[in-house]
Amino acid sequence: MGDINTPTVYNSFYNFRQTWNGRNRDLASQAFGVIENPIEMGDDVNLIIPKLQKHREYNKEFNSIYKDGISKDNIIDAIAEFEKALITPNSPFDKFLRGDKDAISSRAKDGYALFKSKGCILCHHGINIGGNLYNRFGIYEESNSSRLGRYEVTKNEDDKFVFKVPSLRNIELTSPYMHDGRAKTLREAVEIMTEYQLGRYMREGEIDDIVEFLKTLNGKIPKIAR
Numbered sequence: 001m002g003d004i005n006t007p008t009v010y011n012s013f014y015n016f017r018q019t020w021n022g023r024n025r026d027l028a029s030q031a032f033g034v035i036e037n038p039i040e041m042g043d044d045v046n047l048i049i050p051k052l053q054k055h056r057e058y059n060k061e062f063n064s065i066y067k068d069g070i071s072k073d074n075i076i077d078a079i080a081e082f083e084k085a086l087i088t089p090n091s092p093f094d095k096f097l098r099g100d101k102d103a104i105s106s107r108a109k110d111g112y113a114l115f116k117s118k119g120c121i122l123c124h125h126g127i128n129i130g131g132n133l134y135n136r137f138g139i140y141e142e143s144n145s146s147r148l149g150r151y152e153v154t155k156n157e158d159d160k161f162v163f164k165v166p167s168l169r170n171i172e173l174t175s176p177y178m179h180d181g182r183a184k185t186l187r188e189a190v191e192i193m194t195e196y197q198l199g200r201y202m203r204e205g206e207i208d209d210i211v212e213f214l215k216t217l218n219g220k221i222p223k224i225a226r
């Protein structure tokens with residue numbers, strides 16, 4: 001059992017750093033860490049090489065792409081390249097932004113207006129609607145987490161409880177929410193954000209509208225992953 005909520009690999013290529021505390025600058029360094037992490041795959045990259053070399057297919061394919069065939073760097077590179085293909089474009093909201101005014105419901109349009117006017121967009125923006133900056137989790141309320149976020153990497157006091165702002169693409173499908181999974185539903189997650197990050201009160205109907213908007217961020221799962 002890991003001690004942090006597993007983030008989705010979809011669209012991770014568009015995140016400016018990988019993992020919640022941003023310790024990995026890119027997909028390659030993240031993949032490398034997972035293979036060797038004792039509570040994840042608990043393997044040794046060097047021991048994987050002879051295992052893969054036993055497979056004719058892998059040998060053939062690696063040799064056709066990399067000059068030096070199956071090697072530690074090439075295994076990591078291949079995984080990172082594969083992950084770049086795991087993007088989910090063409091969500092209803094993407095279509096809406098491209099000019100298809102009927103791609104999302106009027107409820108979702110209200111939700112989008114609130115997402116902007118209430119301030120969610122200050123942190124969740126850009127191609128991944130998040131994933132491009134760090135911020136403190138718990139600005140108006142203490143988040144009381146046992147995980148210390150960026151501090152775990154930098155040991156800088158100011159970085160306590162600072163996390164990578166997560167992408168909101170496909171968010172309806174990736175319950176539970178927050179780095180420690182404290183929110184089981186999207187509604188709960190939005191309530192926590194409203195209180196902790198914005199220090200606001202929102203009416204039930206407003207929260208529902210934002211949830212409706214968030215549901216328009218489900219994109220098309222690529223064939224390669226089906």
Ligand code: HEC
Binds near residue numbers: 115122164194210
């Ligand atoms: C000041 C920055 C900031 C603002 C404003 C903000 N968020 Fe967040 N949001 C974050 C951070 C940081 C996290 C990660 C929290 C954690 O450590 O688990 C997060 C997490 C989330 C999550 C859970 C994502 C997941 O993968 O578990 C959702 C959903 C979300 N925010 C939606 C919203 C909505 C909707 C609003 C507006 C009501 C909002 N956020 C406002 C910074 C912000």
